[in-house]
Amino acid sequence: MAVRIEVLKEDNRTRARLGKLHTPHGVIETPVFMPVGTQATVKTMTPEELKDLGAGIILSNTYHLFLRPGHELIREAGGLHAFMHWDGAILTDSGGFQVFSLGDLRKITEEGVEFRSHLDGSKKFLSPEIATQVQMALGSDIVMAFDECTPYPATRDYAKASLERTTRWLKRCQETLTTTDRQALFGIVQGSMYEDLRKQSAAEITELDLPGYAVGGLSVGEPKELMYEVLDYTVPLLPKDKPRYLMGVGSPDALIEGVMRGIDMFDCVLPTRIARNGTALTRYGKLVVRNAESAHDFSPIDPTCDCYTCKNYSRAYLRHLIKADEILGLRLMTIHNLRFLTNLMSEIRAAIKENRLPEYREKFFYEYGYLK
Ligand SMILES: CNc1nc2cc3nc[nH]c(=O)c3cc2[nH]1
Numbered sequence: 001m002a003v004r005i006e007v008l009k010e011d012n013r014t015r016a017r018l019g020k021l022h023t024p025h026g027v028i029e030t031p032v033f034m035p036v037g038t039q040a041t042v043k044t045m046t047p048e049e050l051k052d053l054g055a056g057i058i059l060s061n062t063y064h065l066f067l068r069p070g071h072e073l074i075r076e077a078g079g080l081h082a083f084m085h086w087d088g089a090i091l092t093d094s095g096g097f098q099v100f101s102l103g104d105l106r107k108i109t110e111e112g113v114e115f116r117s118h119l120d121g122s123k124k125f126l127s128p129e130i131a132t133q134v135q136m137a138l139g140s141d142i143v144m145a146f147d148e149c150t151p152y153p154a155t156r157d158y159a160k161a162s163l164e165r166t167t168r169w170l171k172r173c174q175e176t177l178t179t180t181d182r183q184a185l186f187g188i189v190q191g192s193m194y195e196d197l198r199k200q201s202a203a204e205i206t207e208l209d210l211p212g213y214a215v216g217g218l219s220v221g222e223p224k225e226l227m228y229e230v231l232d233y234t235v236p237l238l239p240k241d242k243p244r245y246l247m248g249v250g251s252p253d254a255l256i257e258g259v260m261r262g263i264d265m266f267d268c269v270l271p272t273r274i275a276r277n278g279t280a281l282t283r284y285g286k287l288v289v290r291n292a293e294s295a296h297d298f299s300p301i302d303p304t305c306d307c308y309t310c311k312n313y314s315r316a317y318l319r320h321l322i323k324a325d326e327i328l329g330l331r332l333m334t335i336h337n338l339r340f341l342t343n344l345m346s347e348i349r350a351a352i353k354e355n356r357l358p359e360y361r362e363k364f365f366y367e368y369g370y371l372k
Contacts, residue, residue, distance in 0.1 A: 002183035003142055003211045005030065005243040005264060011352050015235060015262035018352045021057070021243055023089040023141045025081065028056040030243070030264040031348055033255060033341045034091060036272060039064050040074075040084045043272055044331045045338070047086045053307075053335065054342035057089035057141075059267045062134050063098030067117050067124065071137040079139025091142035091186075091267070093247070094131045094173075097149040097216075108148065110165065128172035136181060143177075144214065145170040147188040152220040159192035160200075166190050166216075167204040174208060186245060188216035193226060195233050202237035212243040215263070219248035228257055235262040252281060252344055253370055256361050259348055271341055275333035278322035281340045285369040287315075289333070294319040307339035308332075 002022075009018040019030040035042045035050065037058045042050055050058065060080060065071060077083040080090055096113070099105065103115035103124070112127030131146035147166040150159050170187050177185055187205040191197035205213060215234055218227045231246070238244050245265035246258050255266055271281060278290030282302040287294075289301065294315035301310050301318070309318070309332040321329025351360035 003186075003243070005212070005241070007241065009352060010240075011357055012355060014260040014357055016259045016348075016352050016357050017240075017262065017264060018349055019243075019264055021089075021264070023057070025087060025089040025141050026056055028089060029346075029349060031255075031259045031345055031352075032057060032265055033345050034059045034265060034267040035338055035341075036060075036267055036269045037084070037086075038269070039068070040080060042334075042338075043276065044327070044334050047084065047088075049335065050086070050338070051088065053338045054346070055088065055338065057091060058086065059091050059093060060138070060140070061095070061098055062092050062131055062138070062144075063095035063102065063126070065092075065138060066095060066126070066130075066134050067119055071134040075137040075139075079137075081139060089141045090138075091245075091265075092135045092138055092140035092144060094135065094144040094146040095126050096131070096147045097247070099126060100149060100151065110168070112146075128169040129176045132173045132176040132185075136177070141184060142186055142212065143173075143181075143184045145173045145185060145187050147190060147216055149220065150190050150192045150217045152192065152217070152222050154192045156192075156194055156197070159190070159194055159197050162192075163190040163197055163201040163204075167201065170205060170208065174210075183211050185210055186212040186214050186243075188214040188247070189234060189238070190217045191234075192217055193222065193230055198230065198234045199237060202234060206237070206239060210242070212245060213238045214245040214247050216247050218246065219250060219254075219268075224254060224257075227254070228261065231258065231261040231263070238262075252341075252368060253365065255341075255344065256348065256364060259352075260357065260361065271337040272334050275337040276330045278319070278329070278333065280318075280333060281337050283364070283367050289315055289318045290322045291319075301336055302340070305336065305340065306343070307336050309336040309339075 006020040021028040106114040128146040135143040150162040191201040246263040250268045280287045280301045297315040351357040
């Protein structure tokens with residue numbers, strides 16, 4: 001079954017859309033934040049807990065699963081859904097980004113990327129064909145094309161050569177898939193921070209009439225304002241009747257700003273990663289629970305939050321667990337941060353529905369401390 005978006009409403013003052021993403025493993029309301037489960041687990045969460053938190057789609061990484069335990073073992077297990085006991089939707093990133101940011105990069109050629117595994121230093125090779133075959137073995141619902149996430153900053157010449165290779169690689173991914181499986185393949189627009197190159201990449205990628213499109217090459221160290229500027233001129237180049245996915249984003253403010261610019265799907269490791277080192281997301285900004293200020297604070301992280309952690313535990317207790325390296329601390333902080341984000345996204349969807357997204361943004365940014 002094809003992956004498709006049903007756009008229910010287009011905001012009248014911004015580019016935001018309310019939608020339903022139809023996948024072989026369920027229908028997901030958009031805009032949506034996808035928790036990241038890099039190694040076939042959203043760290044410290046059981047699938048049942050993820051469902052309770054409101055997650056309907058998670059991200060997993062081809063690079064990591066290719067290196068360990070290997071896609072053949074997961075195929076043997078009946079695919080990633082069976083292997084990890086998750087019956088919701090799964091989107092897999094293709095590995096290109098992870099090779100550049102994790103592996104000991106050896107060489108990029110037209111054929112693919114040679115690299116050393118970050119696990120044991122052994123030589124590995126990923127190509128559009130291999131990355132696509134791995135994702136099919138995993139049985140993922142949304143397959144990301146194997147691309148080069150153009151590093152930032154990049155010269156115009158490098159960015160142009162890189163996007164053109166990404167387009168050639170996308171066509172090779174498409175050719176690797178059967179016609180039915182092609183309905184799961186999302187293309188990724190590159191072009192770094194050059195408007196004309198983004199136009200070129202978007203034109204080349206959308207010509208292939210894919211089920212969805214990602215804006216890549218962002219959240220790679222550029223200032224947020226520059227990311228928003230690139231979105232301002234890139235998102236309108238993507239078809240309105242297809243899902244738009246901003247890769248690697250993000251923080252609450254970036255989620256709102258991305259939705260305002262027409263993005264439907266987001267993923268980011270930040271919320272779960274900062275949770276594990278004791279930082280909680282709240283509507284008033286970040287709360288570093290491990291700091292001394294919480295030592296005698298017997299109130300919850302956020303009294304307005306409906307999560308299991310905020311209903312049952314104090315900041316003082318969470319600070320103790322984190323400082324004592326207690327595993328329960330990792331779990332309780334993760335539960336809170338994921339629930340915060342699924343609540344944020346449902347508030348954003350309600351604001352779009354009721355034509356009050358700009359007002360919601362103002363209120364959120366003021367409370368969150370972004371507007372002094
Ligand atoms: C955390 N930031 C971030 N995560 C990304 C993942 C990506 N995957 C494929 N292609 C990308 O361009 C890409 C960009 C990204 N930025």
